[in-house]
Amino acid sequence: xxxxxxxxxxxxxxxxxxxxxxxxxxxxxxxxxxxxxxxxxxxxxxxxxxxxxxxxxxxxxxxxxxxxxxxxxxxxxxxxxxxxxxxxxxxxxxxxxxxxxxxxxxxxxxxxxxxxxxx
Numbered sequence: 114x115x116x117x118x119x120x121x122x123x124x125x126x127x128x129x130x131x132x133x134x135x136x137x138x139x140x141x142x143x144x145x146x147x148x149x150x151x152x153x154x155x156x157x158x159x160x161x162x163x164x165x166x167x168x169x170x171x172x173x174x175x176x177x178x179x180x181x182x183x184x185x186x187x188x189x190x191x192x193x194x195x196x197x198x199x200x201x202x203x204x205x206x207x208x209x210x211x212x213x214x215x216x217x218x219x220x221x222x223x224x225x226x227x228x229x230x231x232x
Contacts, residue, residue, distance in 0.1 A: 154185035
């Protein structure tokens, strides 16, 4: 899980922060959440103010949980974490982003295949 976080998820943080319109510094750290089910976006506070979040990802999670917790980070940044549908919003964002990433990879593979066929 540590390798997956270092090689796959951490490089995606700046792009995902840009997409969600939050500063990359707001994501303080990404850790594996060992022996506990589910992923969690843990706010870090200074007094009453949220200064950032730590993403704790389930040891069996993948890109989907990462996208969902990034959406929760955005909700904390804008103070919308307590809205009634915040979990639904996060799940919908997760589904959309996973679909986008799969389509991108499929497109790249098809493009590569077509180039090979032309040669």
